[in-house]
Amino acid sequence: MEEVDKILILxxxxxxxxxxxxxxxVGSFGIGEVxxxxxxxxxxxxxxxxxxxxxxxxxxxxxxxxxxxAQAVKDVGYPGDIGYQSLLYPSEADLRRIFMFLxxxxxxxxxxxxxxxxxxxxxxxxxxKRRLAEALSQPWLPPHCRHVMRTQASCASITKYGTAxxxxxxxxxxxxxxxxxxxxxxxxxxxxxxxxxxxKLVGYNHLLATLLNxxxxxxxxxxxxxxxxxxxxxxxxxxxxxxxxxTDLPEATPTVALEDPAAVPMEAARPQxxxxxxxxxxxxxxxxxxxxxxxxxxxxAVSREEQLASLExxxxxxxxxxxxxxxxxxxxxxxLAKLTDEIAKEEEVNQKKSQDVKTMQRTSSLLPESDANxxxxxxxxxxxxxxxxxxxxxxxxxxxxxxxQLLSLTQEVENKKVYxxxxxxxxxxxxxxxx
Amino acid sequence: MRIHPVMDLSAEVSAALRLLGxxxxxxxxxxxxxxQKVTEDMTQDTQAGTSAPLPxxxxxxxxxxxxxxxxxxxxxxxxxxxxxSVITSVLEDLNWPPERISEATKAxxxxxxxxxxxxASLGTFPPHVVDIxxxxxxxxxxSDGEEGGGAMYLVTLxxxxxxxxxxxxxxxxxxAQLTHLVTRLRQASRCVQKYASNS
Numbered sequence: 063m064e065e066v067d068k069i070l071i072l073x074x075x076x077x078x079x080x081x082x083x084x085x086x087x088v089g090s091f092g093i094g095e096v097x098x099x100x101x102x103x104x105x106x107x108x109x110x111x112x113x114x115x116x117x118x119x120x121x122x123x124x125x126x127x128x129x130x131x132a133q134a135v136k137d138v139g140y141p142g143d144i145g146y147q148s149l150l151y152p153s154e155a156d157l158r159r160i161f162m163f164l165x166x167x168x169x170x171x172x173x174x175x176x177x178x179x180x181x182x183x184x185x186x187x188x189x190x191k192r193r194l195a196e197a198l199s200q201p202w203l204p205p206h207c208r209h210v211m212r213t214q215a216s217c218a219s220i221t222k223y224g225t226a227x228x229x230x231x232x233x234x235x236x237x238x239x240x241x242x243x244x245x246x247x248x249x250x251x252x253x254x255x256x257x258x259x260x261x262k263l264v265g266y267n268h269l270l271a272t273l274l275n276x277x278x279x280x281x282x283x284x285x286x287x288x289x290x291x292x293x294x295x296x297x298x299x300x301x302x303x304x305x306x307x308x309t310d311l312p313e314a315t316p317t318v319a320l321e322d323p324a325a326v327p328m329e330a331a332r333p334q335x336x337x338x339x340x341x342x343x344x345x346x347x348x349x350x351x352x353x354x355x356x357x358x359x360x361x362x363a364v365s366r367e368e369q370l371a372s373l374e375x376x377x378x379x380x381x382x383x384x385x386x387x388x389x390x391x392x393x394x395x396x397x398l399a400k401l402t403d404e405i406a407k408e409e410e411v412n413q414k415k416s417q418d419v420k421t422m423q424r425t426s427s428l429l430p431e432s433d434a435n436x437x438x439x440x441x442x443x444x445x446x447x448x449x450x451x452x453x454x455x456x457x458x459x460x461x462x463x464x465x466x467q468l469l470s471l472t473q474e475v476e477n478k479k480v481y482x483x484x485x486x487x488x489x490x491x492x493x494x495x496x497x
Numbered sequence: 498m499r500i501h502p503v504m505d506l507s508a509e510v511s512a513a514l515r516l517l518g519x520x521x522x523x524x525x526x527x528x529x530x531x532x533q534k535v536t537e538d539m540t541q542d543t544q545a546g547t548s549a550p551l552p553x554x555x556x557x558x559x560x561x562x563x564x565x566x567x568x569x570x571x572x573x574x575x576x577x578x579x580x581x582s583v584i585t586s587v588l589e590d591l592n593w594p595p596e597r598i599s600e601a602t603k604a605x606x607x608x609x610x611x612x613x614x615x616x617a618s619l620g621t622f623p624p625h626v627v628d629i630x631x632x633x634x635x636x637x638x639x640s641d642g643e644e645g646g647g648a649m650y651l652v653t654l655x656x657x658x659x660x661x662x663x664x665x666x667x668x669x670x671x672x673a674q675l676t677h678l679v680t681r682l683r684q685a686s687r688c689v690q691k692y693a694s695n696s
Contacts, residue, residue, distance in 0.1 A: 191692060191693055191695070195693040269539075270539075270615055271619060273569050274569075274573075277507060277572075277573065281507050
């Protein structure tokens with residue numbers, strides 16, 4: 063009986079009547095509580111009810127009010143006997159029956175009564191139950207019909223949409239864009255002129271996943287380095303670890319766990335018994351690791367700074383090397399240009415000299431038998447002079463008749479010209495006379 | 498890092514968005530170009546398109562930066578199902594002029610369902626049985642020495658995996674084993690139903 067009473071009192075409290083903590087049984091209800099409880103139940107059952115929750119002071123009015131309330135209870139459908147006496151002079155058994163009947167008649171609340179603490183596990187369970195129920199209530203579509211609904215799939219329901227349109231959460235490495243003014247001029251140039259959009263870098267298939275991943279990584283990084291704005295913070299890559307891994311234990315790991323929350327609402331259709339246990343242990347594990355995180359974070363920060371310093375030194379060294387190499391390259395190029403010029407000049411000089419050398423060689427080859435050579439050279443000279451004279455004679459011999467021909471032909475041409483001019487002038491004079 | 502009461506944005510994203518919304522550094526035409534590119538990229542259907550990233554010619558770095566930041570903002574907003582007021586307040590914190598805010602929120606609202614679909618399709622899903630073929634084979638005699646092995650069922654389960662792939666699981670079992678399997682499947686489905694309705 064006490065259990066029943068407890069349930070009754072609980073429900074009545076939920077409806078809004080404030081029953082004292084000391085009242086453990088329905089028998090200890092006073093008239094005020096009885097009336098309040100009954101009226102609130104009736105109000106919950108049928109919303110149009112203007113019965114007061116407390117009785118007026120006047121006895122006569124009290125009787126009338128109690129009678130109306132009893133009538134209302136009978137209207138709801140109470141099978142037994144009820145009258146104003148059940149409300150004003152209640153007996154325990156009667157009250158129990160009335161309340162049980164009324165509470166059964168109450169409309170079922172669809173909202174879950176939540177007295178439990180709202181930790182993550184309960185929330186996830188609740189969400190999982192809701193989605194499972196929703197998924198189970200949907201009709202099954204054969205796989206070849208599912209492609210139509212796929213475009214409207216706003217939630218991952220396996221029975222309705224199947225898995226053919228899904229893809230894994232694959233993200234491509236993408237560094238995110240930094241503030242370009244904080245970089246050296248070459249990178250600045252790259253940023254301004256050549257930096258392509260994310261989609262071109264990554265491809266449409268991986269665009270969403272990459273953006274989400276990068277953003278989560280940036281948020282994670284900011285938890286550790288809230289004040290650093292410089293470029294070097296981009297060198298430290300934090301790995302995002304899953305939030306609830308099934309083998310999770312409270313280890314001394316400094317990296318904060320962050321699962322991609324997009325995956326959580328998708329795991330709706332899981333076998334539930336295994337999941338329950340692992341979820342509970344994983345939640346405990348992650349909460350403990352949160353506690354130890356504070357102590358470990360300082361050590362982690364120190365070690366990370368050391369890493370940072372060493373990495374910075376390396377980067378600076380590499381940059382110096384690059385500078386030296388570029389300068390060396392420039393110098394080498396300049397010397398190369400100079401040397402090619404010099405080579406060209408030398409070539410010219412060389413050519414001239416080789417010509418001189420040739421002539422000198424020839425003369426020097428003639429020198430040893432100088433007299434005979436002189437005679438030969440003189441003879442050669444005479445020969446060539448004679449040849450010259452002969453050729454000139456030939457030429458003049460050929461030339462004269464041609465000259466004569468030329469003269470005669472030009473004379474003819476002149477004569478013809480004179481004749482035509484004369485003739486022409488004659489005709490024109492004649493025509494002039496006719497006019 | 499700007500911590501909005503409801504929505505978290507990293508420093509790089511906020512800085513880029515500030516740049517985008519600032520009317521003096523980014524002209525309206527550029528802003529609209531960024532917005533349009535973002536909506537295009539978000540809502541494109543990838544099934545027919547190429548999966549490899551296409552090399553592009555020269556591109557503007559500022560546009561790319563703002564494009565990534567705006568895309569991230571849209572994605573995060575849809576992922577946590579923020580309504581327009583939250584997005585508006587976030588953008589106001591980043592000093593956006595009102596007409597740009599309204600354009601952006603209009604874009605988000607009109608493409609919200611598409612984005613939800615795309616986000617919902619991300620995830621790891623185990624293979625999902627969609628069809629079954631079976632054959633009854635009777636072993637009269639075999640080299641194992643076992644005479645009359647009896648009736649064996651050759652069962653092929655067709656599964657559907659992510660990206661539209663189809664898989665096959667084949668096995669052979671006796672009638673008793675098949676009944677056992679079916680009983681277990683029924684038990685599993687009862688468990689799921691009980692869990693789902695147990696609230």
